[in-house]
Amino acid sequence: MTEHHDAHGDASALWPAPLASGGVDATVTVPGSKSVTNRALVLAALASDPGWLRRPLRSRDTVLMADALRSLGIGIEEMASSSSSASAASGVTGMPEGRGEAWRIIPGSPQAPATVNVGNAGTVMRFLPPLATLAEGPVHFDGDLRARERPVGALLDALRALGARVDDDGRGRLPATVHGAGSLDGGRVEVDASSSSQFISALLLSAPRFNQGVEVRHVGRSLPSTPHIRMTVDMLRRAGAQVDAPDSGGEPNVWRVTPGALLGRDLVVEPDLSNAQPFLAAALVTGGRVTIPDWPAHTTQPGDALREILTAMGGDCTLDEQGLTFTGSGRINGIDVDLKDVGELTPGIAAVAALADGESVLRGVSHLRLHETDRLAALTREINALGGDVTETDDGLRIRPRELHGGVFHTYDDHRLATAGAVLGLVVKDVEVENIATTGKTMPGFPELWQGMLAGAGSRA
Structure with missing residues (x-):
């Protein structure tokens, strides 16, 4: 059976990641889990x-x-x-x-x-x-x-x-x-x-x-x-x-x-909390605010861990009848965290960590080498290509902050690599994400949702 590239769009296409002009302020309704x-x-x-x-x-x-x-x-x-x-x-x-x-x-x-x-x-x-x-x-x-x-x-x-x-x-x-x-x-x-x-x-x-x-x-x-x-x-x-x-x-x-x-x-079906990650990360890296409606008070979704992880990295979250509202503080802290139970969050956390004030260590995710791509090798290669300092460990990544620059962020047909590149592009000028259409694997319409968030308008899938 041949590979189905048509489902991902043109794998060689480059998407100029939008640069945020300031703190985002938006409500984003993400698709179901x-x-x-x-x-x-x-x-x-x-x-x-x-x-x-x-x-x-x-x-x-x-x-x-x-x-x-x-x-x-x-x-x-x-x-x-x-x-x-x-x-x-x-x-x-x-x-x-x-x-x-x-x-x-x-x-x-x-x-x-x-x-x-x-x-x-x-x-x-x-x-x-x-x-x-x-x-x-x-x-x-x-x-x-x-x-x-x-x-x-x-x-x-x-x-x-x-x-x-x-x-x-x-x-x-x-x-x-x-x-x-x-x-x-x-x-x-x-x-x-x-x-x-x-x-x-x-x-x-x-x-x-x-x-x-x-x-x-x-x-x-x-x-x-x-x-x-x-x-x-x-x-x-x-x-x-x-x-x-x-x-x-x-x-x-x-x-x-x-x-x-x-x-x-x-x-x-509950909203996909892991797919909310890039939008919450946008609030953190731009010092803005994003609300995700219908965030469940009780859930078995691993993405619920974002509340604790991103708060530790420098934000503040409130869960009420409006949903989950995350507000960035204007500062990004490094983090030492075991992500064994929430490995799918690793690409987005790595992107935020590359923009932090201090070193981060992401642990417990050696199994990511067997995901849609070898995510640990891919994150190391792509963040370093933008001027970062990422090294692989036996079971994760060590990320030391460096001033990043523009360039092509390759995604390897991996939807979470694509959204990680979009997060970096919010604050790093001239980042181009390869094959943004691969986000359709779990989040159709991601580019439109992203643009809507930056416009400050409520976005809906």
Whole structure:
């Protein structure tokens, strides 16, 4: 399968990052959470009755997930408005009124043969092979060239241990074919998820449909991004699954899911808090103020850690009925922080740290070398190309502030590299970000949102 450059736009195009003329002052409504949207799609596909997903994120990763589920015979109907005319035109009744875009998911037994294009979406390449074991026939997985380099071997081995037949020619990488038998025994399995917590989430999401459920035991090194596993567990429980997990007094590094029916839900997707990061960072680096509406008071999203991290770097935040308002102090402090649980925030924090008054050390993120790109190498290379002083450590980055200058900030088809470049461009003249369109992976319309923020006007996705 060839790489899908069309989904990212022209990879060689350069975007002149806008320079802020002063402190930003804006309200920015960010799109829904990718992590919640894609988990909800999988759970709805496995449910015993139809469900609704409201305010879902529409981005490359979520469209890939929806299209993949459709290829497996799951019904997903999208409506841009809740008006009766839209419902009537689609032939669907019972759509929630007055709530914006909604997707109706009509579950069913996964169908095969099928081919799944994972693009470069970790959630698609990892969450769907367990679901594919429930189909009767072969389901082939492939994607972008980078997807063929990302780790999935531990997950495929776990599926084999649970009774599945999987063919990857011994690579431990895509392309791979899951030969579904219509059901999976399930049971106990050990998996090394030190390279990606998604291996754990992938097995848990489909486990209610396994004959024996599942008992997953992590046996590797330190487990990264545990908030994402807590999100998976929380969403499973809300869909009616019985889950025993470390956060509820269970054995450390062990998760158990009992077989049983999942409920179709009417779920409102929270804003993607990690995608709010560049806008909050804009308030910090320009000494301005940004409000993110609908920030949840309680959430399992890792991005909620931004409140604590960015405050420590020199700002102040208030959470009230208006949302989260972050105000920069005009000064940026260096920080020594363990980001193991929130590794996806690392590019944005590194960009802010490069503009700080003192040295920063970002720890616990060695697994970022296996993300959309090797994020640690990429951040080091690109910030240093602008005059920075960044060095890689065994598990992160050491960033010493230097006066930066303009230049091209390469993104390697990585959406979080692109937004990090935009943050630097707010205060560093003549920064050009390569392939800003790659932000469409999780945040379509980012350039327009960014310009709207700088104009001081409220921005809405």
